[in-house]
Amino acid sequence: MNFKRDDDSLSSPGHFGIVALVGRPNVGKSSLLNQILGSKISIVSRRPQTTWREIDGIYTDGESQLVIIDSPGMHKRPERLLSKVANQSARGAGSGADVICQVIDARYWRAEDQDVLEHFSRRETPLWLILNKVDLFPSRDQVLPRIETLRDKYSWGHIVPVSARSGYNCNHLSGLLGTAVPEGKAAYPAEILTNTSPRFLAAELIREQIFRQMGDEIPYCTGVVLTAFDEHPDGRMEIDAEIWCETAGQKAALIGAGGARLKNIGTAARRQISLVFERPVLLSQRVKIRKGWAGDRRSVSALGYGE
Ligand SMILES: Nc1nc2c(ncn2[C@@H]2O[C@H](COP(=O)(O)OP(=O)(O)OP(=O)(O)O)[C@@H](O)[C@H]2O)c(=O)[nH]1
């Protein structure tokens, strides 16, 4: 007997569709994707412009399946090529989506949020407003008045308050999205969480630790490329990573006194990679100076950003 979903022609068609999470930098788009999936797919840090390209998560619940696209934060005046590539991806994020969710920090409506609205409201696609970080309101009573204030900005499909940090209302949001997308069959097996390659995800998890542990002394343009990504027969993963920075000063900061900084980055990254891939990880790292890499198309795409 075969109980596979595809063979069950009498079942209801279910729902299948694409949802894009868009917004200015740092509002919590990647956190929201991870919270909905219950798994870490997209990297998060307190610094703006953490995400550099679109990352998709695949969320399956019963007969509904959503491909949820996390995009880089949209911002004005990108300077270097890397930043331009990220911004292009941010602006293009809604194309092909069935629903676009504009994520904001519920406490503010900034000029950049208005730019995002103006960009995405030009399309036919339904635009929803997601008020994230409502855990930061001193009281839940403040949420409803906030919704009322934002209601007039656009004819939003829905306005949904959530907290990607605590998980508040995130199930409600994914449930609403699951019925809002068109009827259709799941395109992916239920256990698949992303189309992002494991190699790219591992490199991103290292970059996340650099962003988290270096504070403001490390510039925006620190990239990670894996020179080895091997699975041993015993299940261990062996990863060699190169960390690209631009100056000798940055290299020294990344390595830290006696190598302590790099060691901490490596320990935390190895733990994260091991958690995500559910296997032991051996990680070696080298810091290299690659002056101007973030302005060089070949280097930017070698690291997995842009085409
Ligand atoms: N308190 C609180 N903090 C949150 C919440 N969601 C995200 N954050 C924090 O906000 C910061 C930015 O989160 P990200 O998920 O990286 O934001 P993003 O929109 O993906 O940012 P970019 O990729 O730079 O565009 C991080 O420090 C998160 O921990 C939330 O619901 N509540």
Ligand SMILES: [Mg+2]
């Ligand atoms: Mg992000």
